[in-house]
Amino acid sequence: MNMKKNNRTLKTIIYTLLILYSLVTLAPFVWSILTSFKTTAEIAGGGTFFPETWSLDGYQTILESQFPQWVMNSLFVALLTTVFNIFFNTMAGYALARIDFKGRQVLFSFLLVLIMIPSQVTMIPLYIVISDLGLVDSQWSIIFTTMINIGYIFMMRQFFINFPRDVEEAAAMDGLSRFGTFIRIVLPNAKAAVATQGVFVFMGVWNEFMKPLLFISSPDKYMLTQGLNALSKTFKNSTQWDVIMAGSLLSIIPIFILYIVLNKYFITENDQTAGVK
């Protein structure tokens, strides 16, 4: 009897904590959504929690700036990078798992060492390589340096180690080449792993801040994150937080749409290096 009562108090505590944390999670977003609909005058004067007068000025200012151009830039770079990653990481993971070639073990151990090198350690020399290749201020600098990812190569390798062999063997019997088998049989069967990888690569590029900051300097080539930061500098001085919040929220929307549509790929297998341990 006492045990049951204890359990009920515990359940109440658990729900309270979960609801509280969910509210804490949502609060900054709700606050910025409300802010984005306020007038600048209201924000400068202190203002209340809810807008006194609802205004779309913030959104209008954002859409009249270079913001739409930056959205297109980020979409172009992120989509292309995602396609490259899907093909190249999956091919590499497949080779490491399935093709018995000379030096496979050595190569695998070598990649394990490389993945542990923090990206910022090589960032400055990487900038020099980019500059030597004449890629500074080109979007290709971001695409080329992000088009493979060792973490996802490992994830795909792990996936193919557990993938049934007979499907490929049947395809090989039918006279398909290895690459043909890969494209027509292997890739479609790896849909879930490929989707997980794709979602996280896209989000990674979309949210990337340091590389664009280093590599790209012309405002018309800015990536969205970088443009947002540049915009905020101008509007902060005039306390136009409605504009900044409108821009921040609009910049998150594409990822949110992905999150709603492909929810299961975001949460179930989101740990990209789980297969490495």
Added chain:
Amino acid sequence: MGKKRYNNIQGYSFLMPALVVILVFTLVPIAYAFFMMFFKVDLLSGTRTFVGFGNFEKIFSDPKFWASFQNTFKYVAVVVPIQTIIAMILAALLNSKVKFDRAFLTVMFIPTLTSSSAMTLIFMWLFNNNGLVTNLIESVFGAKVQFLTNPDLALTVIMVMNIFSTVPHFMVVFLSGLQDIPGSLYEAASIDGATKVKQFFHVTVPQLMPITFYVVTMGLVGCFQIFDQAFIISNGTGGPQNSTLTFSLYIYQLAFSSNDMGRATALAFLLGIIIFTVTFIVNKLLKADEVNG
């Protein structure tokens, strides 16, 4: 014989794109780094002068380096334990057979989706004069706190923000670990009369140890490299009074404001050494703890 050679060609052609990218954009920069640390490199004039350990000497005698050293370590020491503990607790709460767990999870995961730049701008506005947090504190305590211009508080805002945005990711990692713990362990504990809270400390925490290693390691590596938030909040300066100057931000300043690529690379190399050393020590300590416990 033919089969073997065929396999070699196949293997390397499948790996070719990845290997080329790794060679050009990872291995060449690493090799470059080992060379550049010992040179004074001026990208504008294209001159390179050998300075031996001169870059390192300059770094160690630079008060800005020690400021960034202190800030980064403070940041790591606060953020890594807190985010690990919160993530573990939330995962345990979500795993305790609650209703709507998927709905909670979906909401709680949102900060992980948000880019560092949008998140930082949102937090700057929360902690600005007239921001939600500042207003709340004013209405409760009657004092207006200037978070972003106060050298004692600016880094705290970045800490809070990072905890807020990385907890959900690690929570999901813990959650998948929790689902692998055999239910029989909990049954045995409950037959012995252990309460749910006791079960958490005596079954859940020890069983999660391997996941905790992973979360702490990832947390350390990520936190030591903190850049975006510090850059955006301080507009690249690391201010007020160098209070948000982190290692990475200082590397950036050396390379692009002072145009001293050699010294920037030397500092990046130091950062790499620090990350490896600290990760190694912390993992050893955690492992020793596990053996004793």
